[in-house]
Amino acid sequence: MDVISIGALNLDFIYEIEDLSYLQTLELHIEEGKEIVGQTKSFLCLREKLNRFGTLSKVSLGGSASNTGHVLSRLGFRTGLMGVLGEDKEGDFYLRQILYENTDLIIRRGETGVAYIINTAKKDRSIIVFPNSNSEIRLSDINFNVLSRVRLIHMTSLVSENAFEVQKSIKRELSGTVLFSLDPGEIYARMGEKLHPLIEGVEILFTTEKEMELIFGTDEESARKKALEMAAMLVVKKGKNGASLYTKGLACDVSADEVEAVDNTGAGDVLNGVFLALYLQKVDPSVALLVAVKAASMSVTGYGRDTYPSKQAIEAMMNIK
Numbered sequence: 001m002d003v004i005s006i007g008a009l010n011l012d013f014i015y016e017i018e019d020l021s022y023l024q025t026l027e028l029h030i031e032e033g034k035e036i037v038g039q040t041k042s043f044l045c046l047r048e049k050l051n052r053f054g055t056l057s058k059v060s061l062g063g064s065a066s067n068t069g070h071v072l073s074r075l076g077f078r079t080g081l082m083g084v085l086g087e088d089k090e091g092d093f094y095l096r097q098i099l100y101e102n103t104d105l106i107i108r109r110g111e112t113g114v115a116y117i118i119n120t121a122k123k124d125r126s127i128i129v130f131p132n133s134n135s136e137i138r139l140s141d142i143n144f145n146v147l148s149r150v151r152l153i154h155m156t157s158l159v160s161e162n163a164f165e166v167q168k169s170i171k172r173e174l175s176g177t178v179l180f181s182l183d184p185g186e187i188y189a190r191m192g193e194k195l196h197p198l199i200e201g202v203e204i205l206f207t208t209e210k211e212m213e214l215i216f217g218t219d220e221e222s223a224r225k226k227a228l229e230m231a232a233m234l235v236v237k238k239g240k241n242g243a244s245l246y247t248k249g250l251a252c253d254v255s256a257d258e259v260e261a262v263d264n265t266g267a268g269d270v271l272n273g274v275f276l277a278l279y280l281q282k283v284d285p286s287v288a289l290l291v292a293v294k295a296a297s298m299s300v301t302g303y304g305r306d307t308y309p310s311k312q313a314i315e316a317m318m319n320i321k
Contacts, residue, residue, distance in 0.1 A: 001080045001149075002077040002079060002280065003069065003079045003154060003276065004069075004079070004082055004105065004152075004154070005066065005068055005080070005153075005154045005155075006155050006170070007065025007083060007155060007156030008063040008064070008065065008066075008113055008131065009063045009065075009084065009106070009112070010063045010066075010112075010114060010115040010129065011060075011094060011112060011113070011115070012061070012062030012117050013114065013115070014059070014304060015050050015055060015057065015116065016119050017050070017053055017055070017118055017120060018053070018120070019120065020126065022053040023118070027039055027042040028046060032124045032125075032126055033125070034126055035126070035127040035129065035186045035187065036128055036129070037128075037129050037131065037187065038128045038129065040130065046116065047116075050118070054118070057119075058303035058304045059304075060303065062117075062265070062266070063134070067269035068273040068276070069101050069273070070273070070308065071269065071270055071272075071274060071277070071295075072276060072277055073099075073100030073101055074309065074311060075274070076311055078102070080101060080104065080105055080146075080150075081098070081102070082142075083107070084107045084109050084110070084133050084134045084137050084141075085108055085109075085133075085134065086109070086110050086112035086132060087108045088111055088112055091112045104146075105143060107137065109133050109136060110132060112132060112134065113129065113131045113134035114130045114132065115127055115128070117263070119263055124264070125263065129159070129187075134158070134159075135158040135160040135162075135163040136162070137166050138166065139166050144170075144174070148177050150178055152178060152179040152180070152203070153178055153179070153180050153181075154180075154183070155167055155171075155181070155183075157185040157186075157187040157188040164188075164191075179203045180202045180203060181202060181205070181276060182198060182205055182206065182231075183206040183207070183268070183272055184199075184205075184207065184211060186211060189207070189215050192214060195215055196215075199227070199230045201230070201231075202231045203231070204231065204233045204234075204235060204275075204279070205231035205233070205234050206275075207227075207234070207235070208239075208268070209238055212236060215227075227246075228246060228247070228248055232247065233247050233285065235272075238256075239256075239267075242255040242293050243271060243289060245289045250285065252286045252289065254290050255293075256297045257293075257294060261300045261301070262300060262301055263303045264300045265303075265304065267297075267299050270292075270295050270296045270299040270309065271292045271293060272292075274288075274296075274314060275288050275289060277314070278291060278292070278314075291317045
């Protein structure tokens with residue numbers, strides 16, 4: 001395989017709702033644009049309120065690692081997923097819907113993780129994740145022989161401390177053998193300096209502006225310097241404002257196309273997947289970022305994976321860059 005993605009595998013339930021205040025509970029504090037982890041005791045209450053006050057628009061395969069791998073697969077790369085799905089009908093559904101990724105490394109255990117994606121009129125989605133078993137990956141589950149023979153391993157956040165330690169072990173064991181990229185997401189970014197060992201030595205670090213602050217501090221110049229002391233390349237995603245790319249010898253900014261946003265879930269994962277695909281094809285990084293931002297903009301015009309780019313669409317974007 002070319003790329004293996006390691007991270008959470010969730011079923012995404014995408015809802016439209018007029019106002020987030022309809023969903024507030026004693027256990028959950030939901031804010032627009034934020035991602036939080038929900039406790040099991042809140043699950044039934046949240047689902048009942050969503051079905052009463054909201055509209056279910058789409059059920060989609062999700063998880064940042066899976067989304068990025070799906071994009072790479074659509075662009076012709078041999079990809080695999082490593083994570084945990086439940087031994088339940090939701091896990092069966094997930095596997096039936098995977099059209100491209102190699103699934104040999106997926107473990108079945110417990111209950112499948114669920115993410116509620118909530119869009120208000122502003123189209124700035126909020127996410128409540130109920131991880132269930134998808135973070136219960138164990139070191140004994142890891143096939144290092146397979147991982148050592150891929151070109152790149154892409155990691156995204158898991159919830160449990162044990163899963164974080166497993167990812168650190170994978171990176172420690174295979175550094176220098178394969179390339180690594182990392183998208184920590186808000187969940188890992190909240191760890192701050194504790195995340196640094198997982199960042200150290202990665203080829204590409206994908207973050208948002210908020211995540212940069214959480215991991216490296218509020219001073220932008222100092223934060224970029226710290227990031228580039230650990231990672232060879234930094235891609236900072238800025239939503240509708242595009243993205244920026246930094247290496248020790250390059251800095252560039254790319255603005256996003258104006259589009260009619262329907263659902264911005266996974267747009268950052270699309271950017272990751274397209275950028276990684278072009279980077280692995282040795283396309284100039286500044287060109288790769290330009291095309292990746294265009295693809296991410298296109299992806300928000302539909303729900304879930306419906307508007308993820310095809311290989312033909314990316315080739316067309318390359319021709320008009």
